[in-house]
Amino acid sequence: MLSYLESKLYADVEGTCSGQYGYIIAVVSILDIGKGMVLSGSGQAEFVIRYRAIVFKPFKGEVVDGVVNMVSKMGFFVSVGPVNVFVSQQLIHADMKYDPNSNPPSYASEDQIIEKDTKVRLQIVGTRVDTTEIFAIGSIKEDHLGVIE
Structure with missing residues (x-):
């Protein structure tokens, strides 16, 4: 289960852009995988994952x-x-x-x-x-x- 969550995190997050953090170039390490919460009605589970990543967000003057x-x-x-x-x-x-x-x-x-x-x-x-x-x-x-x- 943990390896599936890790691979899903890499696939969903790397190469994306968030307004707050900029472009997420690569996930470096996973700090914590929280306990899953089962979503009512669908049977899917939701996990909160804390991780470190290399990001790129240009700023004025750079x-x-x-x-x-x-x-x-x-x-x-x-x-x-x-x-x-x-x-x-x-x-x-x-x-x-x-x-x-x-x-x-x-x-x-x-x-x-x-x-x-x-x-x-x-x-x-x-x-x-x-x-x-x-x-x-x-x-x-x-x-x-x-x-x-």
Whole structure:
């Protein structure tokens, strides 16, 4: 019974997003499995399980690394783990210009090019948390942010 509860916990919790804790990446350990309560009418049992987990919840001001997955005239999207971060054109260095004629589309300056699959370092400037997803806006306008090798 305990092994079933453990496997059910891993299957139901890992990879999900909760508004309070963020994305649950992995369950590290199970601290306690409470006594089961039989639900009236259905015969099912409900257990309270306390566990430790690795979570990811970006916050305002945090500097993170990610990979660009889409570039458009309005800005570009960066995958930072399970979170997609949008970097608006206004939050990109002034010397970087959008080049729609390049293939793939990109933002370019004299020494940097941002296109699909480019690794970038950015700062989170805002987040919005839904019950099942986290949305974020980022900036590469500050020093030491932008393309990384």
